[in-house]
Amino acid sequence: MKAMCFKLSGRTAFFKKPEVNSYVYFTYGNIHKIALLGIFGAILGYGGHTQKFNQTGRPKQLKEDFPEFYEKLKQIRVSIIPEAESGFIRKKIQVFNNSVGYASGEQGGNLIVKEQWLEEPLWNICVLLDCEEAIKLCEALQEKRCVYIPYLGKNDHFADISDVCVENAEEVKCGKGKISSLFPKEKGTLQTGNDFWEEEDITFKYEEKLPAQLDAWTNNYILHSFIYTDAVVSWENQEVYCINQKNVMFY
DSSP states (O other): OEEEEEEEEOSEEOOBOTTOOSSOBOBOSSOOHHHHHHHHHHHHTOOOGGGGBOTTSSBSSOSSOOOHHHHHHTTOOEEEEEOSGGGOOOEEEEEEEEOSTTSOSSGGGOEEEEEEEEESOEEEEEEEOOSHHHHHHHHHHHTTOOSSOOBSSSTTSBOEEEEEEEEEOEEOOSSEEEOOSOEEGGGOEEEOSGGGOOTTOOOOEEEEEEEEEEOTTTOOEEEEEEEEESSEEEOSSOOEEEETTEEEEOO
């Protein structure tokens, strides 16, 4: 099996959590699959959420439907490897003014925005080349061409894609080992017995609920719990691949 790998980075990033929409807008701690598919859709020129709405901001038609980028790319399997200590990327609250006329009903039309941004994010991204859209994406990245500019969640945050390459991905048969990528919590079990730990090991566990799917009716996020750790993990009936001497799980 082959996999495309590349580095994804930027000065800042903002992957908005929809649960809070007043006082401060918060971000997820790492990029998630929906945001990645959005970047891929921008590169390939697929439509986004706005194409589903009319000029009044209401859906053109209430039905089971996905944005074009998600409909075409949802079968792509990705693996995300955070390049940050223990998986935690620094965050900082940014305060700025939005003074466009429609931003606020307040006097003067000025809206003070507070957003939590990720600082200096960096991930290694792997895409399994097992479908037509993944191969098309690989060709576009290797040829350094895109239709729309890719962003890290919002157009304030430009995405830098570098070191694009195709690597061998060999399936790991042993069912136990360290996983270098984020992986869905339900697909692996952490081994914490003395047989698996050494005293000199520096161990960590990062866990967060991240968007993994879209709901067909509302297009809201469907969240799954993800883990990133240096602990030994056991998995059964799951596909884990070794790429450049690192075990990664695709989803």
